[in-house]
Structure formats: structure tokens, C-alpha cells
Amino acid sequence: MVVWEGPGAAAPAAVELDQSLLEAKLSIPQPRPGSVSRAPIIDATRAGGCRVVGVTAPAGYGKTTLLAQWALAEDRPVGWVSLDRYDDDPAVLLTLLASAFARVSPDNAGLAADMGGLCVDVLGRAAPRLAAAFRSSPEPFVLMVDDLHELHASACHDALGVAISGIPDGSQLVAASRFEQPHLPRLRASGEAVELDADDLALDETGAEQIFAEARIGISHELAAAVTERTEGWPVGLYLAAVIAGHDRDRGLEVSGDDRYVADYLYRESLMLMPKKTQRFLRRTAVLDQLCAPLCDAVMGESGGQARLRALEASSSFLIPLDRRREWFRYHALYREFLLAELRRVEPEVLVKLHLRAADWYESNGSPALAVEHLLNTTAGDRCVQLVTALVLPTYNAGQMSTVQRWLSTLGDSAVEGYPPLAVLAGWVTALTGQTAAAERWAAIVDAASFDQVPVDGTASFDSGRAMLRAVMCASGPEQMMVDANAAVAQEPTWSPWLDTAVLLSAHAHLLAADLDEARVLFVEAVSIGATLGNTDTVVDGEAELALLAMDHGRWPEATERVERALAVVDEHRLYDYAVSVLAFAAAARLAVHRGDLEAADRQLAQAMRARPSCTFVLPFFAVRARLQLAKAYSTRGDQATARHLLREIDEILRHRPALGALVDQVSEVRQTVAANAQSAATRAAPLTGAELRLLPYLQTHLTIGAIGQRLFVSRNTVSSEIASIYRKLGVSSRNDAVQQATRIGLLGG
Amino acid sequence: MDYIAVLRRLSLHDDQVVADVLGSADTQPAGLDPILDERTVALVRLAALVAVGGAVPSYGAQADAAVDAGATAAEIVEVLVAVIPVVGLPCVVAAAPKLALALGQDVDDAFGIPPDG
Numbered sequence: 001m002v003v004w005e006g007p008g009a010a011a012p013a014a015v016e017l018d019q020s021l022l023e024a025k026l027s028i029p030q031p032r033p034g035s036v037s038r039a040p041i042i043d044a045t046r047a048g049g050c051r052v053v054g055v056t057a058p059a060g061y062g063k064t065t066l067l068a069q070w071a072l073a074e075d076r077p078v079g080w081v082s083l084d085r086y087d088d089d090p091a092v093l094l095t096l097l098a099s100a101f102a103r104v105s106p107d108n109a110g111l112a113a114d115m116g117g118l119c120v121d122v123l124g125r126a127a128p129r130l131a132a133a134f135r136s137s138p139e140p141f142v143l144m145v146d147d148l149h150e151l152h153a154s155a156c157h158d159a160l161g162v163a164i165s166g167i168p169d170g171s172q173l174v175a176a177s178r179f180e181q182p183h184l185p186r187l188r189a190s191g192e193a194v195e196l197d198a199d200d201l202a203l204d205e206t207g208a209e210q211i212f213a214e215a216r217i218g219i220s221h222e223l224a225a226a227v228t229e230r231t232e233g234w235p236v237g238l239y240l241a242a243v244i245a246g247h248d249r250d251r252g253l254e255v256s257g258d259d260r261y262v263a264d265y266l267y268r269e270s271l272m273l274m275p276k277k278t279q280r281f282l283r284r285t286a287v288l289d290q291l292c293a294p295l296c297d298a299v300m301g302e303s304g305g306q307a308r309l310r311a312l313e314a315s316s317s318f319l320i321p322l323d324r325r326r327e328w329f330r331y332h333a334l335y336r337e338f339l340l341a342e343l344r345r346v347e348p349e350v351l352v353k354l355h356l357r358a359a360d361w362y363e364s365n366g367s368p369a370l371a372v373e374h375l376l377n378t379t380a381g382d383r384c385v386q387l388v389t390a391l392v393l394p395t396y397n398a399g400q401m402s403t404v405q406r407w408l409s410t411l412g413d414s415a416v417e418g419y420p421p422l423a424v425l426a427g428w429v430t431a432l433t434g435q436t437a438a439a440e441r442w443a444a445i446v447d448a449a450s451f452d453q454v455p456v457d458g459t460a461s462f463d464s465g466r467a468m469l470r471a472v473m474c475a476s477g478p479e480q481m482m483v484d485a486n487a488a489v490a491q492e493p494t495w496s497p498w499l500d501t502a503v504l505l506s507a508h509a510h511l512l513a514a515d516l517d518e519a520r521v522l523f524v525e526a527v528s529i530g531a532t533l534g535n536t537d538t539v540v541d542g543e544a545e546l547a548l549l550a551m552d553h554g555r556w557p558e559a560t561e562r563v564e565r566a567l568a569v570v571d572e573h574r575l576y577d578y579a580v581s582v583l584a585f586a587a588a589a590r591l592a593v594h595r596g597d598l599e600a601a602d603r604q605l606a607q608a609m610r611a612r613p614s615c616t617f618v619l620p621f622f623a624v625r626a627r628l629q630l631a632k633a634y635s636t637r638g639d640q641a642t643a644r645h646l647l648r649e650i651d652e653i654l655r656h657r658p659a660l661g662a663l664v665d666q667v668s669e670v671r672q673t674v675a676a677n678a679q680s681a682a683t684r685a686a687p688l689t690g691a692e693l694r695l696l697p698y699l700q701t702h703l704t705i706g707a708i709g710q711r712l713f714v715s716r717n718t719v720s721s722e723i724a725s726i727y728r729k730l731g732v733s734s735r736n737d738a739v740q741q742a743t744r745i746g747l748l749g750g
Numbered sequence: 751m752d753y754i755a756v757l758r759r760l761s762l763h764d765d766q767v768v769a770d771v772l773g774s775a776d777t778q779p780a781g782l783d784p785i786l787d788e789r790t791v792a793l794v795r796l797a798a799l800v801a802v803g804g805a806v807p808s809y810g811a812q813a814d815a816a817v818d819a820g821a822t823a824a825e826i827v828e829v830l831v832a833v834i835p836v837v838g839l840p841c842v843v844a845a846a847p848k849l850a851l852a853l854g855q856d857v858d859d860a861f862g863i864p865p866d867g
Contacts, residue, residue, distance in 0.1 A: 640820075641817075641818035641819075644817055644818060644819075644820050645814075645817055645818070648817050648822065648823060651822060651823065651824075652823075674820075675820060685814075686814040686817065686818060689854055691854050714856065714859070715856045715858070715859035717851060717856050717858060717859065718851065718856040718859065720806075721806045721807070721810065721851040721852065722854075724806065724807040724810060725807070725810045725814075725852070728807060728810065728811060729814075
């Protein structure tokens with residue numbers, strides 16, 4: 001629950017490095033002078049006007065060149081995204097698409113921020129929000145996505161599919177990938193997409209002649225035709241043939257085939273033509289996803305990277321500049337794979353050392369997340385685990401949940417268990433995202449673990465971190481929670497980034513013990529520390545609780561002020577789907593009911609109901625308190641039925657966590673109030689359950705019931721019964737209508 | 751209209767009695783003051799559903815209606831047990847997984863989970 005500021009003084013550099021890498025991903029690459037013109041294909045595809053264009057061909061077919069030439073020739077504004085393997089995360093992907101779109105559509109400056117936010121519901125909120133922004137673009141645009149094959153996570157393709165549905169007629173999304181693009185077949189069937197494949201991209205003898213001419217090798221028309229036929233028009237094959245022919249004419253012209261072995265052979269031939277030192281430079285820097293001169297120097301352990309990169313850029317087409325200032329480069333993908341294979345063949349012993357040096361450079365230049373990616377390739381497990389421990393919460397807070405999950409799963413459960421402070425964080429992450437089974441498992445592991453060094457996540461000690469996790473999960477009842485929370489408060493020093501969390505938990509423990517005065521004092525303290533530390537969730541939760549306490553005592557002006565403060569933080573940081581925000585929405589609803597502003601009350605109630613699935617029994621007092629407030633608000637609004645459904649959910653939570661102190665009595669009180677209050681005449685349909693709310697976003701996709709079940713780890717039966725239930729509650733009978741109705745009542749979209 | 755009159759007219763298959771007793775959907779019952787509370791009515795309907803052997807969506811609708819009327823999940827499940835002497839165990843065995851799905855639990859699937867899963 002901590003916003004982490006990066007390692008000390010390196011923070012500004014971090015921002016700069018991340019910024020220039022982002023800049024590189026979003027800039028349109030300049031087509032290489034002299035590359036074969038793709039104008040006929042580009043013109044035909046533009047004239048075709050399909051909303052979605054797929055360019056699908058193996059490496060070396062000039063996909064990026066085609067896109068870059070198109071971008072240059074295009075008269076509509078063009079947004080560009082180059083994906084890499086770190087973008088295999090739906091929140092990251094949508095943020096990149098939104099950033100690229102914001103460049104061509106200045107009205108949408110805040111769009112990228114809407115894609116992120118703590119625990120944002122990517123498929124249910126961010127993706128439809130992006131689709132809506134596409135749809136309402138006042139002028140047509142073209143969005144180009146290169147290297148789509150870097151996306152493996154099905155969540156990415158689901159989100160992309162929803163976003164693509166918003167591309168309006170007259171605009172185009174052009175995506176290049178080595179593999180089949182999952183969204184294409186369906187769109188092609190309905191005539192909304194067109195696909196260019198390897199056959200379309202293969203060069204003819206005119207192209208071959210141009211490539212040889214560029215390499216200053218004169219060949220006859222017949223010879224060009226023969227080489228084209230032997231390479232089957234594979235552009236990289238032709239290019240390599242020309243390079244080799246420049247040294248040994250006959251060998252170059254004998255080249256044939258387009259498979260990987262031939263590619264490796266050709267690359268090796270071309271590599272052998274270079275000086276030994278250059279060969280070594282190429283081989284060793286291939287461990288880098290992107291290169292800049294200082295990084296190359298660090299990895300090589302020598303200077304002169306700048307001159308070498310410039311020379312390579314001038315002499316070969318395998319080094320691709322990523323930004324306008326020509327500071328960042330990457331190797332052509334196929335070439336890099338070859339170089340890495342060479343590295344493993346020639347000097348496998350240096351591989352780990354190179355990754356370590358790259359990690360050092362990224363860490364000291366303030367980009368620890370990229371350092372982690374290199375460390376994951378090494379045997380330096382301890383260092384990697386420690387770095388991940390320090391990064392889990394900031395990355396998580398940035399909404400990049402799948403990145404954290406990828407780290408944790410790449411490290412493996414046993415590595416996480418091996419460093420108990422990281423297991424504590426895994427417990428927090430799983431609890432705050434409503435992964436109940438995993439959270440309970442981590443809690444058990446943490447309970448059994450011991451660790452006597454100083455953890456690197458900023459907590460005072462492992463015991464203190466563990467006490468806080470135990471307190472928030474409250475598995476052993478309120479007395480133990482009080483002991484744990486107070487132990488953490490006692491241990492965390494005044495400068496600790498976890499102090500506000502400890503104080504907040506202590507406040508909650510006092511609330512459960514019905515010691516309202518002390519709870520109030522502690523909430524005030526937690527909010528003030530949290531605000532200083534910039535810990536948004538402490539502020540949201542503390543202000544919401546203080547507002548509710550104020551309402552209980554009739555201090556409405558104070559309550560108003562506090563609710564406004566909590567909601568302002570929720571808005572600013574897009575915490576709409578976050579477990580802690582549910583209580584803030586509930587408090588706002590209660591306030592609105594009191595003011596008689598029923599429209600505002602319904603809006604806040606809808607927000608709270610939508611966010612509540614993340615608030616589960618592993619955060620028992622949050623989950624029960626929030627639902628209790630909601631039940632009260634609905635009951636006062638005259639909707640006893642919804643109040644009763646919420647009470648039923650509370651029963652479920654109490655089944656797992658029966659000991660919740662004063663809350664249990666409050667539940668009985670509310671139950672009596674609900675029974676006594678009259679149901680207003682109009683009975684509304686029952687609210688969607690948490691499971692139904694989690695399923696709802698998938699109705700926007702074209703996934704089958706079975707596939708949805710796989711995404712959610714539930715059975716086919718469960719999915720079909722939940723879908724029937726969603727339709728019944730929304731009063732619809734088709735998937736489209738369900739999506740439209742859910743969007744209308746604020747359960748989908750941003 | 752007293753209950754004897756209702757019984758007599760029902761025995762004659764008097765279509766009109768339904769409208770007279772239940773009233774139209776959105777107004778108060780016309781002929782008969784409701785004696786059973788909403789919660790009991792919802793539970794009785796659920797019991798009848800078990801007897802006639804409904805499908806999952808019907809169980810979903812009836813279970814939601816029961817919760818709407820203030821029944822707890824435990825009470826809803828107790829209905830299943832209560833009707834066994836009349837409808838027999840096989841009927842209830844057929845109903846149980848459907849009601850479970852309606853309450854958000856897939857018992858068939860739960861049986862299939864390996865011990866550590």
C-alpha cells in the first residue's frame with residue numbers, strides 16, 4: 001500500500017530514461033532511404049478502406065518498413081506504437097494505444113491516465129473507454145501497431161479486440177505481426193478487415209534489382225529474376241544476397257530459400273565479413289532489447305559504443321533507430337535472434353555477466369523494472385528477488401498487475417517463499433485484488449516463515465510486515481488484529497513508508513473493538529501521514545471512515561468535506577475499481593441520500609456496487625463495512641431487496657470470518673432495520689453478484705462460453721448460468737443488448 | 751372471498767379465480783388479503799420448483815426472489831431438505847446442483863477439483 005519513489009537520487013534520471021524509451025516506442029520510424037517502395041500495396045489497402053488492416057508475415061518481410069512508408073505517405077494523422085515483450089500486459093498495452101491516439105487527437109490528453117489506475121478493470125472499464133474515444137474522434141485517423149506478436153497474454157488480445165471495435169469507418173488500425181492475429185478472422189468474415197500476408201510482401205525482380213542497385217551491384221534482369229525465385233522474394237534474403245554478392249559475386253547469387261537455416265547461414269556469412277571486434281560487439285549487445293551508447297559501453301565494459309552504433313546504423317539495415325534523436329536503437333528481430341544464438345554458441349559463459357551488467361546499468365540509471373527483466377535471465381536469484389520486492393508495490397500501484405504477476409511467476413513460488421518479505425507482498429497483492437485462495441495460501445506461508453534481516457520493501461522488519469498482512473486479513477479475529485496492528489505501529493519508525501498503513505490498521509482494529517474515539521484519532525493520524533507520503537489508499541480509506549463517523553454523530557459539514565476529499569483522490573488516481581474505494585462511494589451515497597440528492601446517491605451506489613467484487617473475505621472488515629453501508633443506503637432509498645442481497649453477501653463473508661467484533665452487532669442492527677423498512681412499490685431486479693460482474697466485461701468480446709470459463713477459471717456450467725442470470729437481471733435476451741444495457745446503467749465503460 | 755370459496759372455484763377450474771385471487775401483476779390482490787408473507791411465498795414457490803424439476807435459470811429467478819423477500823441462503827437450502835419426504839430424494843438430488851449454480855456454486859465442478867487445487 002505504498003507509493004514508492006525509486007531508489008534515492010536517481011529518480012529524475014528514471015523519469016528521463018522511461019520517458020525517452022516511451023518516446024521511442026511512440027515515434028514513427030523513418031523508412032530507410034533506398035528501401036523498396038511499397039506504394040502499390042499501401043495505396044490499394046488505403047483505398048480499400050477497411051477499418052482494420054493486418055500485416056501478417058514471418059520476420060524479414062519488411063512489415064515495419066511497409067508501415068513506416070505508409071505513415072509517411074498518409075494524409076490522415078498517424079499514431080504509432082512499437083510493442084516489445086514488456087508490453088504483454090493489458091493495462092500497459094491500452095496505455096500505449098491511448099498515448100499514441102492522444103498524439104493524433106489532442107482532445108484526449110487525459111486518456112492514457114484513464115487506462116491505468118490501481119487495479120483498474122481493464123476489460124470492463126479501460127478498453128470500452130478507449131473504444132468510445134476512438135468512436136468519437138472528430139476526424140479520421142490511422143493507428144499503427146508494430147510487432148503485435150509480442151502479445152501472448154489472452155487478456156491483451158481480449159482488450160485489444162474490444163478497443164478495435166471502436167475504430168470508426170474512415171479510420172484504420174494497422175497491425176503488423178509475425179503470427180496470426182486473433183482478432184482478424186472474425187472481422188475479415190464480416191468484411192471489416194483486410195490482411196496482407198507474406199505473398200503480398202514478397203518482392204519481385206524489380207525489387208531485387210533495386211536492392212542490388214542500392215548495394216552498387218549490377219545484375220541483369222534474368223539474374224535478378226533467378227535470385228528472386230530462389231529467395232522466393234523474401235526481402236531479407238535478397239538484401240543478404242546483395243551484401244554477400246558485394247564481396248563474392250557468385251556466392252551471393254547462389255543464395256536460395258527463406259527458411260531459418262538459410263537465414264542463419266546468410267547472417268553468419270554477412271557477420272564474417274565484419275571485423276572481429278564488431279562481431280563481438282554485435283553478439284554481446286544482442287542481449288539488450290534496446291540499445292543506447294552508454295548502455296552498450298556498460299555491457300561491453302569498454303567505451304566507443306557511440307561511434308560503433310553510428311557506423312552500424314550507416315552500414316547495415318539491421319540496426320533500427322527508435323527515436324528522432326537517434327539515441328536508442330534495436331536490432332532487427334530476426335537478426336537479434338541470430339546474434340543471440342551466435343552468442344550462446346561462441347561464448348555462452350559471458351551471457352550471465354552481460355545480463356548482470358545490463359541490470360547494473362538500468363538500476364543505476366533509475367529503471368529498476370528493466371533491471372529485473374535482465375536479472376530474470378541470470379542465476380542472481382537473490383538480487384532479483386530483492387529488486388522485485390522493492391518494485392512490487394510501485395509497479396502494482398501503477399496498475400501493471402500482470403507485470404507483477406509475471407515477475408512472481410517467473411521467479412516461481414519457491415523463490416518467493418524463499419524470501420519471506422516478498423511472500424508478504426504477494427499476500428497483499430492477492431488480497432487487494434480479491435484472489436482469495438492465493439491470498440490465504442500466502443498468509444499461511446508467511447505465518448510459518450521467519451526472517452531476521454532488514455527487508456528491502458521499506459518495512460521496519462519482517463515481523464512488522466507480517467503483522468500488517470495478518471491484521472488486514474483479520475483471520476484470527478479482532479483481538480489478534482489489535483495486537484498485530486499495534487505491534488506494527490510500535491515497530492515502524494516515523495520515517496517508514498508503511499507507518500500510515502500500520503496506523504490505519506490500528507484504527508480499524510479500534511473500530512472493531514467499538515472504541516470509536518481512539519479509532520477517530522488514529523484515522524486522523526493515518527490520513528495526515530498518508531497524505532505526506534502520497535499513499536493514496538490510506539487517504540481514501542481514512543477520509544471515508546472519518547466521514548462515516550462524522551455522519552453517525554450528525555456532523556454533516558465535516559462529513560461532506562471528507563467525502564469530497566476521498567472522492568477527489570479516487571478521481572485523480574482512477575481508483576474506481578479498487579477495493580478500498582467501495583467504502584468511499586458508499587459514504588458518498590449516504591451523504592447524497594441525506595442531502596436528498598437521490599440522483600447523485602444512485603450514481604454513487606452504482607459505482608460502489610460495480611467496484612465491490614474486489615472487496616472479498618480476505619479483506620473482511622473492509623468487505624463487511626462497505627456492504628453494510630451500502631445496505632443501509634439502499635434501505636433508506638426504499639430498496640429493501642437490494643439491501644437484502646447485500647446482507648446475503650455479508651453472510652457469505654461472515655461464514656469465512658465469523659469473528660469481526662462490533663461489526664457483527666452492526667450487521668444484526670441493519671438486518672432489523674431492513675426488515676422493518678417498507679419496500680418501495682417498484683421492485684428492481686436483483687443486483688449483479690460479484691461473479692456476474694467479473695464475467696460481464698467478457699460479454700463485449702467474441703469469446704465462447706467455454707473460453708470465458710477458461711479466462712475466469714470457472715466451469716462452463718457456471719458461466720452459462722451466470723450469463724442467463726445477467727440477462728434476466730438486465731432484462732435483455734442477447735449479448736449485444738446486455739453490453740448496451742450494462743453500459744447504460746454504468747456497469748461497463750469508464 | 752374466503753378460502754372455502756377459493757377452494758371451490760379452483761376445484762371447478764374457474765380461470766377467473768386466478769385473476770381474482772392474485773390480482774393483476776402490479777396491483778394489490780383483489781379478492782384475497784395476503785396472509786402468507788412474501789418470504790414464505792418465495793420459499794413455497796421454490797419448493798414447487800423442486801417438485802416439478804425446473805432448469806437453472808428458473809432456480810436463479812426463484813432464489814433471487816427469495817433473497818429479495820428476506821430469505822437467507824441457509825433457509826433456501828433448507829427448503830430442499832424439507833421437501834424430501836414428499837418429492838423423494840432423487841428429485842432433490844437433481845435440484846441441488848441447479849440451485850447451487852443459482853447461488854453461485856458449481857458443486858459438480860467442486861467435486862472434480864484435485865485435493866490440493
